[in-house]
Structures are given as structure tokens and as C-alpha cells.
Amino acid sequence: MGDSRLIQGRYRLLDLIGRGGMGEVWRARDESLGRHVAVKCLKPLGPNHDHAFTRVLRERFRREARVAAALQHRGITVVHDFGESDGVLYLVMELLDGRNLSQLLEDNKQHPLPVADVMEIAEQVAAALAYCHEQGIVHRDLKPANIVRLRDGTVKICDFGIARLGHDIGFTSRLTGTGIAMGTPHYMSPEQIGGDGVDHRSDLYSFGCVLYEIATGVPPFDLDDAWAVLVGHRDTPPRPPREHRAELPEYLERVVLDLLAKEPAQRPDDARELARRISAHRAAPAYVPAGAATGPAPGGPAGADRLPSWTRGMTTGHKATGTGLRATPADPSAGLSGEWIARPATGPVIEEPAP
Known part of the structure; x- marks a missing residue:
């Protein structure tokens, strides 16, 4: 695609913003309305690619x-x-004028973000998630790279490439295959890992992983071995955030640990409740919770033999604030699920194309 390319006689591609495994994102000018926009393009695949896989990619893009x-x-x-x-x-x-949370952590030399910023981001994302869930949509791939903070402070969720419409389960099955888990290892809920039914509470768990990372500088299970990361999410209580960063308010730690409950029923009921809770904490910073949860630091992959078969041979990919495994091969579908940034990938999306 050259710089002078004009799409549909209207969108003139100007600068390449980012590139994924199957496509590109360009800064472009809408010649009809005279404004700048972002144009995400799915590159056509050659004749050597599997036709069924190509069909899945195009369906996911649509x-x-x-x-x-x-x-x-x-x-x-x-x-x-x-x-x-x-x-x-x-x-x-x-066209978003800002930085995603992964980039903000890198800008901050991989140190955690200020507490005030963490709480502001938490409240805005919770409100946006509540709206999504009320429309019957589960994002399923919430991670730092998919949350952007604009220069004016507005926070936006992006990339709905593997989102599930509550009323459209059959379509989802054609895209993912029955029982296939999708997501990014460092931010996957236990039910995603087990291939169990996923609802809005899975997004809340992933959101807890994101808050944990921007508040402490590391994900809940900061391990390079994919098997250990998955077992950690499924079986191991996360290390309390204040053990990483003592100055974190106790109420913030409580919120994060509640989101990271292994059982969906033990998490907040919904994102709307979570947004109200965060708002109340911000308005009353002296709030002290009834008690703080504790648990052992994450350990080795005990019980790994009970992980589903799709996890075998899997790698972690790159978490937001680490180099991860540089030898990890690129997932060919990653261009549709969060790689639309001009920086190293934050982790492949785990999936298998439908047969």
C-alpha cells in the first residue's frame, strides 16, 4: 500500500501507524469530511493460505x-x-491521540503508574466495561495494549476482534471452534483457561490483571513459562499487590484481589458495581476495608497435569512490561487482536482456527 492510496475514493492513506500479522493500521484523511482517521486493513492472503483459515480471518474482521x-x-x-x-x-x-497502557508502562521505565492515575483509569474502564456488558458483549481479550489513554485523560477500550455477542453464540463457535480458549496468557481468566463458559465476569478478571500490572509494574503471575502462568491463574492465589508496592492503598489492593478471585461468583457482580465502588473509594480515600486477603506467592506449575490439551507446547508471548520469550513465533492471526501498535508485541492471542 503506497502513501497515495485512496480507498473507495474517500480515505487517503498517509502514514503507517502499526502492523500486525495479517494487516496494517494507517493514519488517513477522510477526503469527504476533511478529518483524520485510522484505517485498519486486512491484507489479502495468497493462494497458498488455507481457504478455511482465510474465511475465519475475514469473518473475524467483519x-x-x-x-x-x-x-x-x-x-x-x-x-x-x-x-x-x-x-x-x-x-x-x-484516530486516537494517546498511548496504550503497555506503552505508558514502558514510558515510565517499567515502573508502576501513579496511584491517582491507576484509580482514574480503573473508574473509566469499569464504566466502559459496564456499558459493553449491558449490551450483551464480552470483550474476552482485555489487556494493557487494548486500553488507550488519550492526551486529555480520556481512557478508551479498543480491539473487539474476539469479542462475543451474547445473542450470537453460534457465530462465535464458527470463529473459534467449540471449547477453544482465546485470550492472552498473562490476562486470561481461569474459566478461559479451562475452556468453560465465559461471561462478563471473565472480563472483570482480566481487568484485575491489568490493574495489578499498572499498579505494581508486573502482572499477577510474572513468569516466562506459559504452563506456570496458566496454572497460576487457575490454582494459585496472587501475591497481594502491596507486597510489591507498600504505598498502595489497602482499598485498591482489595479491589484488585476481589477481581482476581478464581471463582466468577466471588468477583464483583458486574462492572457497574465495580465502577460505583471505585468512585466511592476515590471520593473517600480514608476508606479501610474490613480485611485484606493474603495468599502464598505464586509457585511452580503444581497441578499442571489438569490443564486442557490445547495448552501443551504453548508459550507466554510478551507481557506488557517484560521481554518475555523473544523466540516466540508470531501468531498469524495476531494482526486482528491487539497488535495495532508500533512496538514489540505484548502477547499472541491463543486460538485455533475453526476446522
Whole structure:
């Protein structure tokens, strides 16, 4: 794609913003409305690629457009247009002027973010998640790279490539295959790992992982071995955040640990409740919870023999604040699920194409 490429006689591609395994994102100009936008393009695949896999990728791309376009909230990236030009599927979105949370941690030399910033981000993301869930949509791949903080302080959730529509389970099955877990290892819920039913509470667990990382500088299970990471999520109580960073408020630690409960029923009921709780804490910083949860530091992969078969031979990918395993091969579908940034990947999405 050259700089002068004009899509549908309207969107002029200007600068390449980022590249994923299957596509690219460009800064572009909408010639009709005279504004700058982001254009996400799915690159056409050659004849040597599996046709079924190609079909799944194209369905996922269309799905992202459909899901994101249905959402109207200040905390969710706006989709303006979708179509196909010369065999290339494209998605036109608002151009975000900011940094994702993974980049913010890198900008901060991999140190945690200020507590005030963590709480502000937490409240905004909780409100956006509440809206998504109330529309029957589960994101399923919430991670630092998929949350962007704009220069004006607004926080937005992006990338709905593997989101699930509550009323569209059959379509989801065609995209993922029955029982196939999807997500990024450092941010996956126990039920995602087990291939169990996933609902809005899985997003809450992933959100807890994100808050843990931006508050402490490390993910809950900071391990390079994928097997140990998965077992940690499923079986091991996370190390309390204040053991990493003593100055964190006790109420913030309590919120994070509640989100990281292994059983979905033990997490907050919904993101709306979570948003109200965070707002109340911010308004009353002297709040002290009834008690602080404790648990052993994450250990080795005990009980790993009970992990599902799809985990065998898997690698962790790159967490937001570490180098991870540099030898990890790129997942060919990663371009549809969070790799739209000009930086090293934060972790592949685990999936198997539908047969």
C-alpha cells in the first residue's frame, strides 16, 4: 500500500501507524469530511493460505466492525465505516491521540503508574466495561495494549476482534471452534483457561490483571513459562499487590484481589458495581476495608497435569512490561487482536482456527 492510496475514493492513506500479522493500521484523511482517521486493513492472503483459515480471518474482521460499530460510549473507540476495496477489507475508526497502557508502562521505565492515575483509569474502564456488558458483549481479550489513554485523560477500550455477542453464540463457535480458549496468557481468566463458559465476569478478571500490572509494574503471575502462568491463574492465589508496592492503598489492593478471585461468583457482580465502588473509594480515600486477603506467592506449575490439551507446547508471548520469550513465533492471526501498535508485541492471542 503506497502513501497515495485512496480507498473507495474517500480515505487517503498517509502514514503507517502499526502492523500486525495479517494487516496494517494507517493514519488517513477522510477526503469527504476533511478529518483524520485510522484505517485498519486486512491484507489479502495468497493462494497458498488455507481457504478455511482465510474465511475465519475475514469473518473475524467483519465481526470486529459489527461489534464496535454497535457500541456508542466515550470509553470505546468509535467506528466510522467498514467495507472492501480491491479485495482488501478495511475498518475506519477515530484516530486516537494517546498511548496504550503497555506503552505508558514502558514510558515510565517499567515502573508502576501513579496511584491517582491507576484509580482514574480503573473508574473509566469499569464504566466502559459496564456499558459493553449491558449490551450483551464480552470483550474476552482485555489487556494493557487494548486500553488507550488519550492526551486529555480520556481512557478508551479498543480491539473487539474476539469479542462475543451474547445473542450470537453460534457465530462465535464458527470463529473459534467449540471449547477453544482465546485470550492472552498473562490476562486470561481461569474459566478461559479451562475452556468453560465465559461471561462478563471473565472480563472483570482480566481487568484485575491489568490493574495489578499498572499498579505494581508486573502482572499477577510474572513468569516466562506459559504452563506456570496458566496454572497460576487457575490454582494459585496472587501475591497481594502491596507486597510489591507498600504505598498502595489497602482499598485498591482489595479491589484488585476481589477481581482476581478464581471463582466468577466471588468477583464483583458486574462492572457497574465495580465502577460505583471505585468512585466511592476515590471520593473517600480514608476508606479501610474490613480485611485484606493474603495468599502464598505464586509457585511452580503444581497441578499442571489438569490443564486442557490445547495448552501443551504453548508459550507466554510478551507481557506488557517484560521481554518475555523473544523466540516466540508470531501468531498469524495476531494482526486482528491487539497488535495495532508500533512496538514489540505484548502477547499472541491463543486460538485455533475453526476446522
